Amino acid sequence: MRMLLTLSKSKKTLIINLFSILLLLASMNLVHAEEEKIATKKTSLAIKIADHYIPSFYTEAQAEKEAIIAEEAKDRPAHQARPAKLDVATKRKVLFNNILAKSEKFALAQEHMESVLNEYAWDDLKLFYGTTSEPGYHLMSRINRTTTTLGEAALATLLVTPTSNLAVLTQRQHIIKTLLNSPEEAAKLKDALQVYQDSEQSMLSFWTSTDPLYSKEYREYMDKKFYAKGNNASNKSVAWLEF
Numbered sequence: 001m002r003m004l005l006t007l008s009k010s011k012k013t014l015i016i017n018l019f020s021i022l023l024l025l026a027s028m029n030l031v032h033a034e035e036e037k038i039a040t041k042k043t044s045l046a047i048k049i050a051d052h053y054i055p056s057f058y059t060e061a062q063a064e065k066e067a068i069i070a071e072e073a074k075d076r077p078a079h080q081a082r083p084a085k086l087d088v089a090t091k092r093k094v095l096f097n098n099i100l101a102k103s104e105k106f107a108l109a110q111e112h113m114e115s116v117l118n119e120y121a122w123d124d125l126k127l128f129y130g131t132t133s134e135p136g137y138h139l140m141s142r143i144n145r146t147t148t149t150l151g152e153a154a155l156a157t158l159l160v161t162p163t164s165n166l167a168v169l170t171q172r173q174h175i176i177k178t179l180l181n182s183p184e185e186a187a188k189l190k191d192a193l194q195v196y197q198d199s200e201q202s203m204l205s206f207w208t209s210t211d212p213l214y215s216k217e218y219r220e221y222m223d224k225k226f227y228a229k230g231n232n233a234s235n236k237s238v239a240w241l242e243f
Contacts, residue, residue, distance in 0.1 A: 045110050046103075048119060049156050050096035053128035054089050056135040061089035084205035091149050094207040100153060113161035127159055147193040148200055 064087035071085070086094070100106045122128060130137035140159065146152045163169065179186040 045113075045157065045160070046096045046100035046106065046153075049128070049153075049160065050093065050101075052119065052122055053140065053156060054092050054096070056129045056138060056141070057087075057089040057092065059135065061087040064088060084202045086201055086205060086208065090208060091201065091204050092153070094204045095149055095153050098207045113157075114163050114165070116162050117160055122160060128156070147190065148197045149204070150200065151193070 068085045068087065117125075117127075126138045128138055128140050129135055130141075140156060144152055144155060146155055179189070
């Protein structure tokens, strides 16, 4: 303090400014660390569910992958697009890890969820994974009657976040009662979900390397059209090359 008093006014101002900058930087680092902590908390639930749930599909997924590869090996016209096909594990990886884990709405909803069960309880209760010999025999597989993979993810989230909030429970009971008392509306809702289910796989494929247009036949067609050595190849035409 005595040294500060002996300094000139300009030097005092400089020291005070430097000190202010250091305080500001320290505050920014604390805020950034807190934001990262909050972001991790927000996105952790979807990833945790994926880590426990997806391994139960590995055997089934391997069989589906082999079937998909065999189907892709079949010859088709070059102009015919193949519908996107994803195995059961890939669909859930995309949904949990690539969509829900980065969804602001899911993070916002997660803030209001009660974290009653930890991951040890998930394992003890066999919520998402059975045993080594029967990984698919677990609670989720027994109660899941959802039409879409998105609905399945919502059910899995509700399963690990049970609530004692009477208002929330009453609201859910009201929704169920409404659907039970209105079978026609329930049927319309199911039909709408079925329509979405038909296109859900194609939608999820946008988060993968799968491209229904970039098929084997399409690549062969483009190779022959633009890169072949024949006289009719486009790489022999000045007009095509200029285009």
